[in-house]
Amino acid sequence: MSYSKFGERSYYDQKEELFMDSWKDEIKDAIGKSSAELGIYNNEEVEKKIRDLRNEVLEMKEFSFVDGLKELKKDVGVFVVGGPVRDKVLGRKSKDIDLVVNRVDPVELIGYLKKYGKVVFDRNPNADLEKMNEADLRELVLNSYGVIKFKPEGSTMGELIDIAFPREDDHSNSNKDGIAGIKRDAEVAADPYLDISQDLARRDLTINAMAVDLVSGNIVDPFDGVEDLVKKEIRSVGDPRERILKEDLSRGFRAMRFCCVIDGKIEQNTLKAIKEIFKPAEKSVAEIYAGNSNLNEILEYEKEAREEFGIVEGNMPRCLQVFYDKELQKPRLAVSREVISKEIIKAIGSNPAKFLEMMDNAGATPVIFPELERLKGISQPREHHMEGDVYAHTKMLVGNLPKNASLRLKLAGLFHDLGKADSQGEKDGKITFYGHDKEGGKHIENIFKRLKLPKELKDDVKWLVENHMFPLSDNAGKIKASKLEKMFLENEDLGRDLIALSQVDALSSIPEDGEPRLENINILIDRIKEMKKHAGNKKDTGMSQIITGKDLIELGLKPGPQFKEILNEIRDAQLTGAIKSRGEGIEMVRGIVGV
Template sequence: MIEADRDKLQNLASQPQLGFLSLVRERLPKSEWFLVGGAVRDALLDRINERQDLDLVVRGVGLNELMAVLEELGQVDVVGRNFGVLKFRPEGSSPNLPAIDIAWPRTEQAGGSGAYRDFEISFDPDLPIEEDLARRDFTVNALAWDFAHNELLDPFFGRNDLKKRLIRAVEDPIARLSEDLSRLLRAIRFACQLGFDIEEQTWTACVQLAPKLNDTHQTDSSEEDRIIPYEIIAKELVKSLRANASRALELFLASGLVQVLLPELRHMVGTEQPVEYHSEGDVWTHTVLALRQAISSEFIQFFNGEIPTIETLLAVALHDIGKSGTINHHPDGHISFHGHDSIGADSARELVERLRLSSVTNEVIRPERIWWLVRWHMFPLLVDLDHVRKTRLAALFLDDPEAGQQLLQLSYCDRLASIPQNGKSSLDGLIKLMDELKELSGRSANETKWLLSGEEVMETLGLEPGPEVGRLIEELHEAQLSGEIYDPDGAKDWLLQYRKIE
């Protein structure tokens, strides 16, 4: 091991969170401790952060003996005594930091179904650490730091794969991925998170096994259940999109996962677009380009340091999902997609609900928000600022500022991914819209109280309740947002004058 790598791992091992180990090793001198998995990988890649998950494997000590020592040093929770895993929080550690996982070496015997967690697990405190590493999914995760000898254990050459920037299955790819088919999704997620390629044989196995992700198996209660629950699929898909949305979409397509899990997207491939507006190519190409815009540094700069929410990324990925079903080739040669926004909105919501994307922890994914963004994604492109009502702009962009910002960000990506045949994409229209919204924001319903209530409108004009009152209130609001009136007396004068003109 080169000295630079040793320094990185020693720095990781000396983190304050792991300070308790020196006391434990003194009290339990026969115990052997290893830092394993993602933390070791990320340390070697200089990707460690303060909220890094830390996973330890301990040999040479039993549960009761270890518990007795750890309980003096912090909070210990047993994750099922049959599972051989402890969650430990050292005394004085920040509650914002994740608990440390402590486990005994184990072997796993797959049940053969390919189902998530269909394993017979055997924990053995005397099992060599190399056998524990042999059960892991990818070589870059089959690494361990030996605290006693200050050395890296790398029986499957994961360090070489880190240098080559490869995701490679441990041992036989078909066998390893077949044990738990969610590993196909993990391979893509790691490729997106780390910027790695997937090693050739591992990739071939992913493509070969992808159709099995929709398989079912019979549970103990004789019910048919998915081999890989939608909740697991959702978690991996969202993590991949979070890490690198455009690359994730490309890998989903190349692996066959679009056909298997996201069939609504497959028809975007080959759906042509009018070349005068979309010289970039078909709907799929446009969508990938839009996602590249969403994760670009230019996006962050344009939106003053903001990064897109996962809802925005999903809306970008799904905004043209309705085009393949609404394409119309006109006799004069031009192409249109009338209604693709409303039809696509329904399809997008159904996809989000079917895959249970809202189940992903620590993420906000609302099917109705995705529906709304796709439904209105054309508005910023087509709006005529000289004639649109101010109340319409306020309702779409200002009454719910978060939704309005997401819609603007979706439009940014859509515009820059639409490359006209005779020139470069332009943000001029979007900038004008955003300038208009800045002027309106101080007078929006969300920030400013309306000058007159419905009762005051009726009293001013001597009207009874009815539809006419609602129409007049809307006109009054329009005048207020347009800056024509500023106080209640002026609002009453405006109403009286308006009625005279009518």
């Protein structure tokens, strides 16, 4: 091929350089500009969504009181803040609509709201406001951190409306006991005349620090939350080291949760701060509380936490450091189990695959879920698992779960193979995991106890984990119909989740020939469909039965162990279609017992 030469470089080389020079100019022009300014997203369209939210709120009868506030104070600000604005930009429906009101006197506002409904305060819900003087009302607002609970007359909303005055947080007492980042160390001060942007500055993430004024229609976004939403980026308001490590360690968990909710990424400096909360603290509690009269109680509490989280040596991670709560007069974790659980459950419920990714990126997996960390590097037989080790398989499985899967199914998918870390063996030169499903159930007990999760949820997840191999086994086509009924029809939703878990497990296992093993699951599904045709109509206690214990007594049989065997045999025949009426059932009983 011939081409023109320019010295030692080709014509095409020079064209490439000219092209890159033009890009350099564009990049230079773009520095410091937002996505909206660069035309990456339609700013007018986003603003319209937020103003639509304003109009929707004003049309609700529960917020009819807003119009009259303008007459009370001409320059009053009534702002929808945080979640509803974020959700509107994302095109999602928000559950709660809370307000921040400024430039109005608290006592005047209380008097005004009482005309439209009931006013209560969390700190004193039974307070008789009619008998309180102005000073008492101001004290009540102050003690309630500037938050009024309001139930409009005739409201059909399930929750009370929070109407708050702008607030600022004083974190000067942070680290007062040698441990920083304890949320309750902050002192909250409400100021009715504070600018809304100052209230938004105390919020955790830029995507939660947006507001729209119901009175003027103005949109307030001082930290470019819309920009971050469009980019799907989670970013701390202000310096993340200050906001997370000094002020509130739980913000790290909250950031990871919202990253899962929007399926985004965490801004680099925010992620660096989050990583710190999972690293060992600089000082041990023994050093921090040396000479303290409560030291033994603190150390005992730390010992329990170490056992529950599997932390054998070294200082505790910052988020799990133990401090002595002087107000409650007992030791506590820097981030409580309840807060950790709440954020983790919301994250998993939103996006379990992103949750695993975020936990790994933040270094949180070995701290919060050491059972999952143990799965890394555990080899599997390649003839069944070309996708990699047990952890790689787990990541693939949760990524393949339906988005609308139940929370228990997502949790079961995350934990389904925990038992493989305890049951790996070898037979005839091949890797085995005999009994890993039952071993996994033991870990579910520990995890749910550690995070104080509900017993009902634990029981369901444990059952799914302990039985997830059943639909994949040959037994699915051989087991008695009455046993299948108990597993899959007595609680159909739970049974469907078990089948779904096994299906996704099979689809997330890549055998050497590339074909997932679904034969036994399909046989099981066909059997269940056939059983449902013969099972009868559902009743409160399960499926209707052709023959009951009462029928056996009428035939002259005495109650005893034989009753269960006979009834199960009759039930099997009913579920498989061998008998279809009570008369046929009676004849079958006579044949069994010889009467």
